[in-house]
Amino acid sequence: MPRRLLHVQGAAEAPLRAALSALRVSLGVPEGFPADVMAEAERVAGAPQVPAHDATGIELFTIDPPTSTDLDQAMHLERRAGGGYRVHYAIADVAAFVTPGGALDAEAHRRVTTLYFPDGKTPLHPTVLSEDAASLLPGRTRPALLWRIDLDADGAATATDVRRALVRSRAKLDYEGVQKQIDSGTAPEPLALLRDIGTLREQQELARGGISLNVPEQEIVAHDHHYDLTYRAPLPADGWNAQISLLTGIAGAELMLAYGTGILRTLPSAPDGAVARLRRSARALGIDWPHHVPYAAVVRSLDPREPNHAAFLQECTSLLRGAGYTVFTGGAAPERAVHAAVAAPYTHCTAPLRRLVDRYAGELCLAAVAGQEPPAWVAAALDAVPKEMARGTSRANTVERESVDIVEAALLKDRVGEVFDATVVDVKEQQPTVGTVHLTDPAVVARIESDDSLPLGERLRVRLTQADPGTAKVLFAPA
Template sequence: MPLQRVRFAEAVPEVFRASLQDIRREQEVPAEFPPEVTAAALQAAQNARLPELDRTDLEFVTIDPPDSMDLDQALYIERSGDGFTVYYAIADVAAFVQAGDPIDAEARRRGETLYAPDKRTPLHPPELSEGAASLLPDQVRPAVLWTITVDATGEMTGVTCERALVKSRAKLNYAGVQKDLDAGTASESLQLLREVGKLREQRELERGGVNLPIPDQEIVTSNHGWGLEFRAPLPVEGWNAQISLLTGMAAAQLMTKGKIGILRTLPESHDDLRRKLGNTAKALGIVWADEATYAEFIHGLDPKVPAHAAMLAACTVLFRGAGYTAFDGQVPERSGHAAMKAEYAHVTAPLRRLVDRWAGEICVALSAGVDVPAWVRESMDEIPKIMDDADRRAHAYERSIVSMVEAGLVADQVGAEFDGVITDVDDKENTRGIVALTKFAIEGRVTGAALPLGQQVRVKLVEADIAKRTVAFELVR
């Protein structure tokens, strides 16, 4: 599921740094890589298994946040008749890592890269993830190359997946690409990214799919203390995400046709979730028409509007319950992803997510019509559990950080009263529940007699503890 990212506009204040260290200890977030893993990574960087196919002629570029060095994906798009050909190069981690080696063993222990405002805890040693395996500019790299054809309406018409050597021409960032697109100075490939991205967004809306444009939460300081601002994603971030989603759907198509794979699955959401999110919308002053679906409601939100940005962050609960389903033979009955309204697989972030290495290997084999490697078949049943555990750890880490920040935003206002809406109750007497404040994008525990679910209330802040990461209220009226 999408994660809420919190960052600080300036240096992380000392009180938050101490709490972040506590969170890492509590969540048992890995520290540095063991010496044997670093040594293995240095050795692997010098001994990559390179493919014969050379596609360094394709003018790939990467598009990421400016400070990113773990570059998983490089993109090149060209027009093909009335449609398009999308070339998507994915870092080939398997060219450096072998099943059972120290890097593989440590990656299985970690599962995925973890993010915090003050540091990133990578899945693979930086010698690989930010060096030899990363699709850095002007470097020839081994990659899993996806070639996907798309028609004039944005529908996928064909896919191949193979190993190839590639070379990125430039390390671009979202703001720079958006500026060039708006000015009309972007390359033809990037202009086609906009065109294909918009077509794919339309296809997503028509099938009822949801792709949350999660805003970053940035903590800013002023004379009045700390404040929370949301940074709305740029349009190009959505178009770029659509290429990743397209590739994940292409991977799922290969897997289901070949009757072997690891799918990303999500069951349909339940009525209680719709009710809770509806109450959150009410707290934020957003109208959610009774007849509007999740997709219609979310597509109508503007992440540049602070209340809408907060609503999008709350809607990440729609992805709770997502998991991984491995199969070798019959395709499972529940193989779809409810938010995507399609079958889907994770294949585009192997530097940061373990499962993508397995899924990529499966797709390369299926596309070539050869047997899936034995090491993949022998271990693929373990991957869903490893990833489920890693996702739980990532979500707990994220939630702890968000709770810490929420406590900090109101830490100096204990005793003050606020307007809010009761978004959930968790006991039969309706004496304990959750309140969403109207003024801040904050939810907290609330106690009181007969909490009125879904109704406007007045509450008093009784606790805001950064170290404990708790915010608590009492019902006033």
């Protein structure tokens, strides 16, 4: 999970654009796709491998940001006769377009993941596939991996199936529109059930000790002559939608473990020191966290619309460090099989347009259901995927972290010398004159350096002493 989500509304000013361009160069981010990759993409876009099973009669819908066109997932939700629910979840079938060992495949292994910058993205696959031929756009017949997961009346999974199928989404929905329809009671039942199933799955998550962080999204909002940095709190519909993806990732991991071969997304439990640090941040931000209350319960009590809660949710992502991918073969479950935040075995299998590993996980789940050996190309490359994903994820994290710093510096560059209200949310133990402050307006988290020890947890008037988008550095001092 990223430290902070970031989105730009409107055109950014020149220093911001220049700094982001320099970041792309420093990280070796490609500007486009090689000619042979584009040629292959254009060729296969019109001639994918077509599955025999026709599921176009299922009235699927997608839920994504309004401007998104790389649509990995589409769903249909229904009640089952006799009680419980059925989830149909279609995942874009990238393998129907990508020839193993071809130019497209090789380029995907080089890129590993889509990179998201505030002013645009660098896609994993050419957009002729990721935003057109392979995307689950409404009204288009597409090859997909179609999951069918049955749930009981409490939302627990009772049966799982996945197969290749032709599907056709009926509607492209966005989170705000979904929330309005559900809240107003105007949503058709397949959509209205998103709240019912999502809430049940949240309760299942609580029971097993899992936690989902509703981290607010930072937005740069353009005005007539300046930009503001604000937070967008996620809607309940964001969380319900995420629960469908989590459900599928858990179901996929269970299939792999029973099959004896797979690739899991794993996360170790946070070390005591990290939890202690987070408790300090909670005190700093005025978050009530009694010692007898578990971390998960505290997080669920937070309202991301409250500035101090939003800041603490961002600090909570520090407990998610150390995630990786674990391959296992030969029938023996791996020693590390659980994702600590999910509190269950889990795999990434729902975003193949944007993440390389999901294509491999999907194939392994298909093989598990069919009781067959995985495709030769999967078996040949599987052991290398964790290292490739580690490399790609590290670069994606650098993009996210540096982009936030660049944006903050660009938006504050003309305000050096100004004084702001802030809260000291962290102080270095070995260097108490250095720490981190959180500003509510604008929504900035940045470094502070002082001549004296910083007062952890206290409100403080701070002066902006440096804001340079070229070096991505923002620095405050006590005022």
